[in-house]
Amino acid sequence: MKFWQVKNFYEKPNDFFREKRIKSYIGLAAILISSYFAASLIGFDLILIFKNFTKAVNRFFELYIPPNFEEINNLIEAMWVTILLCITAGTIGTFLAYAAALGMSKTTGKIPFLRIILRALSTFLRNVPASIWAIVLLMAFWFGEFLALLVMIIGTFGFNARLFSDMIDETNKNSLEALDSVGANYWQIVFQGIIPETLPTSISWSLFSVETNIRSSTIIGMLAGGGIGHLIGIYRHFRKFDQLTAAVIFVVLGILAFDQLSVQIRKRIL
Amino acid sequence: MSDIRVSLTGKPKIKTLTTADFIISVVLLVFILITLYTIFFRIEYKWDDFQGDTAISIASSFIRFDKVGMEKIIEMILSLINTLSLAFVTTINGFILGIVLGLFAARNISNIHISNFIRGAASFIRSIPTIIWVLIFVSGYGLSATTAVMGMFFHTLSFFIKSFAETFEEVDKGTIEALRASGSNWLQIVFGTMLPSSLTKIISWIAIRSEINFGVAVVIGPAAGVPGTIGSLINNASRAGDYATQGFGVILIFLTAYIMEVLINKIRQKSIIN
Numbered sequence: 001m002k003f004w005q006v007k008n009f010y011e012k013p014n015d016f017f018r019e020k021r022i023k024s025y026i027g028l029a030a031i032l033i034s035s036y037f038a039a040s041l042i043g044f045d046l047i048l049i050f051k052n053f054t055k056a057v058n059r060f061f062e063l064y065i066p067p068n069f070e071e072i073n074n075l076i077e078a079m080w081v082t083i084l085l086c087i088t089a090g091t092i093g094t095f096l097a098y099a100a101a102l103g104m105s106k107t108t109g110k111i112p113f114l115r116i117i118l119r120a121l122s123t124f125l126r127n128v129p130a131s132i133w134a135i136v137l138l139m140a141f142w143f144g145e146f147l148a149l150l151v152m153i154i155g156t157f158g159f160n161a162r163l164f165s166d167m168i169d170e171t172n173k174n175s176l177e178a179l180d181s182v183g184a185n186y187w188q189i190v191f192q193g194i195i196p197e198t199l200p201t202s203i204s205w206s207l208f209s210v211e212t213n214i215r216s217s218t219i220i221g222m223l224a225g226g227g228i229g230h231l232i233g234i235y236r237h238f239r240k241f242d243q244l245t246a247a248v249i250f251v252v253l254g255i256l257a258f259d260q261l262s263v264q265i266r267k268r269i270l
Numbered sequence: 271m272s273d274i275r276v277s278l279t280g281k282p283k284i285k286t287l288t289t290a291d292f293i294i295s296v297v298l299l300v301f302i303l304i305t306l307y308t309i310f311f312r313i314e315y316k317w318d319d320f321q322g323d324t325a326i327s328i329a330s331s332f333i334r335f336d337k338v339g340m341e342k343i344i345e346m347i348l349s350l351i352n353t354l355s356l357a358f359v360t361t362i363n364g365f366i367l368g369i370v371l372g373l374f375a376a377r378n379i380s381n382i383h384i385s386n387f388i389r390g391a392a393s394f395i396r397s398i399p400t401i402i403w404v405l406i407f408v409s410g411y412g413l414s415a416t417t418a419v420m421g422m423f424f425h426t427l428s429f430f431i432k433s434f435a436e437t438f439e440e441v442d443k444g445t446i447e448a449l450r451a452s453g454s455n456w457l458q459i460v461f462g463t464m465l466p467s468s469l470t471k472i473i474s475w476i477a478i479r480s481e482i483n484f485g486v487a488v489v490i491g492p493a494a495g496v497p498g499t500i501g502s503l504i505n506n507a508s509r510a511g512d513y514a515t516q517g518f519g520v521i522l523i524f525l526t527a528y529i530m531e532v533l534i535n536k537i538r539q540k541s542i543i544n
Binding site: 039145149222 | 312314351398411419486489505508
């Protein structure tokens with residue numbers, strides 16, 4: 001190899017990196033330009049944010065602070081109902097999702113037609129946001145705790161069904177084969193092989209579902225009724241903003257408390 | 271023989287009960303008891319309010335697209351584009367600030383106190399529902415897209431801080447050490463190894479958050495009263511009893527979200543994010 005070829009050899013990787021860098025700069029520029037167009041399409045005003053920021057904060061302190069705990073009994077009652085509804089929806093949704101996952105998974109789903117139907121159903125329920133279900137079902141069921149429960153069950157089911165079917169597909173095939181070879185029937189394989197192995201993960205996901213439900217309970221309650229979200233909607237409608245702050249404090253405390261609880265439980269079971 | 275544990279029925283116990291098993295059964299029991307209590311004693315079932323004929327007409331006209339007028343279809347598609355833009359603008363804004371704060375929150379290149387402070391603030395922001403953030407800014411900015419973006423921005427920001435910090439913490443320790451040893455300053459470490467080695471993961475996180483933000487943007491219309499989003503149109507159609515239009519809107523949302531999910535799964539497989 002001649003010495004001038006050595007120089008050439010070192011130039012190659014430089015070109016490669018320069019090309020890569022130029023590509024990523026072009027990508028970045030494309031994203032920024034398209035976000036600028038999107039912003040002007042919806043009328044998003046960045047300058048207004050900075051201009052009116054102090055005004056917005058002042059208005060916020062004027063309206064919402066200090067919190068008014070006048071109706072604290074109502075708030076505690078509503079929060080208790082919210083937590084009950086969220087846990088119930090999480091439990092029922094998880095059970096239904098597990099049952100659907102048994103039918104959906106390649107390992108346990110024996111009927112191809114049922115597998116396709118369940119997969120399509122869970123895809124559909126998962127991809128439409130839970131609150132849209134609240135709007136759709138509202139006209140038939142009217143406001144109430146039952147509708148909120150139904151909406152949360154739909155949300156939990158859609159989210160968990162696919163997760164669980166993936167989880168069942170990932171179970172240890174050897175133990176299932178062993179059970180099969182000693183003459184276990186289908187339900188014995190499910191109850192002795194699959195459920196014990198997937199139980200801790202399922203519990204962890206059901207805790208996560210309850211967490212998500214509590215987080216979304218505000219918006220679901222506003223749209224569907226039931227629990228503290230409904231109360232927040234009422235306070236907002238009657239412009240009782242100081243009481244709204246008190247309700248929000250309850251929601252935040254509920255979320256933080258349940259988060260800590262589920263973190264502690266998850267640490268011990270997984 | 272004394273060390274063989276025997277169950278009540280006299281069978282030998284193969285498995286011993288661990289703490290994890292005990293906690294699992296307690297959680298399961300508590301959840302089932304709460305469920306039974308809620309279903310049978312707590313919820314008010316207002317069957318008088320249940321509109322059977324409305325339910326049937328919703329179900330029957332859900333996919334009757336022939337009943338949807340042409341101007342309604344155009345309006346829906348325009349509002350869908352609006353909703354997508356809302357989600358996109360929020361994601362980009364959250365990303366720009368989130369990547370800076372994410373660098374400060376990553377424990378391997380930041381001060382531990384700064385990192386803890388940013389993480390704590392992010393988790394506090396996340397515990398306040400999005401809809402409340404929107405309500406807070408309504409008084410300052412009015413019911414506009416600016417308010418919606420501002421309200422969704424905070425959750426997006428805290429999501430990006432958390433996920434980017436975790437991504438940056440996975441960057442190879444040896445590379446950072448080598449750069450430090452050769453005298454690089456903080457910025458050189460960031461641009462030399464942190465950003466390049468986590469680029470694919472950052473793109474995946476942006477895609478994932480775009481999907482979440484689309485879901486939030488759909489809902490934020492009817493809940494906070496932001497006009498021009500697809501959620502508000504569906505809400506109006508539902509209130510007016512125009513169930514065919516409502517069904518069309520739901521299908522439109524489903525298709526958009528489904529396409530996003532498929533794309534994200536493809537991106538995820540490239541970058542291996544769980």
